[in-house]
Amino acid sequence: MSDLHRDIKQLIIEALGLEDIGIDDIGDHQTLFGEGLGLDSVDALELGLAIQKKYGIKIDADAKDTRNHFSNVASLAAFVTAKSA
C-alpha cells in the first residue's frame, strides 16, 4: 500500500465517520459507492470536499469523469496525483 493510498483511506474513514473500519479493511480497488464499501451520495459530497481541502485541488462535480475518479481508492490516488502534478 503506497503512502497516498494509505492517506486516502484514512481520509475516507475520518471524513465519513466509519467508526468500525480500519485502513486495512478498504481494498485499493474496492468499489466505494453503492456496492462494496456501501457509501452513499452524501458521502460522495463529503469525500469530495475532504479531498479538495486536504490536497488543495478543485473537483468539478459536473465533469463526466469525476464519477470514475471516485470509483475506488486507486482511482482517487491517480486523480490526486494527476491534479497535484
Place this chain on the structure above:
Amino acid sequence: MKFVINFNIAQWRAWAPGLESVDDWQAWSRQPVVLPASDAAPDVSFLPAMQRRRLSRLARMAFSVGWPLAEGRPALPLVFISRHGETPRTFEILKDLAADLPLSPTQFSLSVHNAVIGLWSIMRGETSEMTALAATGDGLEHGVLEAAALLNEGSPAVLLVITEEQPPQVYAPWVDDVPFPYAVGLLLTPGDDWQLDLSAQADHSPGGDWPHALDLLRTLLNNETTCQHAWKNRVWTWQRNR
C-alpha cells in the same frame, strides 16, 4: 379559554449522561441535581454501524429512548420536540461560514430540525405521520397536544420524543433552559388516565427549576397525581386520574 385533553402514558424511557435505568431516574427524581458536564452518549448499537455513524448525540438520545418504545409497533406516528435542536452542528457550520470555508454536506443535511425524524423514517422503514416541532419552554405540552390530535384521528398509539442537546458554550448568555442534555420518550395511547388542561394567566410567571419533560418524569416516578407547568401566560396542569 380552557381546554382539556385526555390520554394514557403507556410507557416511558429517558436518558441523560449517567441516568439510564429506571433506578437511576428514580434516584434523580427524589433529589434532582444538575448533572456534571459530559460527552457521554447513549448506546445505539442496535443500529448497524453504517447507519449510526452520522448520528449526533441528539439523534442518539432520541433513538435510544424511542427505539425500545417503538418495538413491535409498526406504523407508529412520531412527534419530535426540541427547542434548540442541533446547536453543535449549526455552530460548526456557522464557524465554517465565518472562515469562508466550504460547508460539510453531512453537517448541513443533518442540521435541519426534521433530520432526526427523517433518519428515523429511513432506519425503521416507517412511513407514518411524523412531526418535528420547536416550541418554546412548553414544547412537551405542545407535543402532547399534537399527539392527542393524532390519537383522536384514530392512531392506536403515538410516540412523543422530547430531547435537548447542551448548546455550545457560546450560546450560554441566551440559552438557560438546558441544565444537561436529555431525552424523554413517551408512548401515548387513547384513554383518560391522564388529563392535561391549559389555562391562561395574566402575569408571566418565571419557569420552574427543571425542563417540563424532566419535571413530568419526577411526577411519574414520585407517584404524584398532579404537576403544573407555567410558561409565559400559559399554565398547563397535568392530572393523573388513576
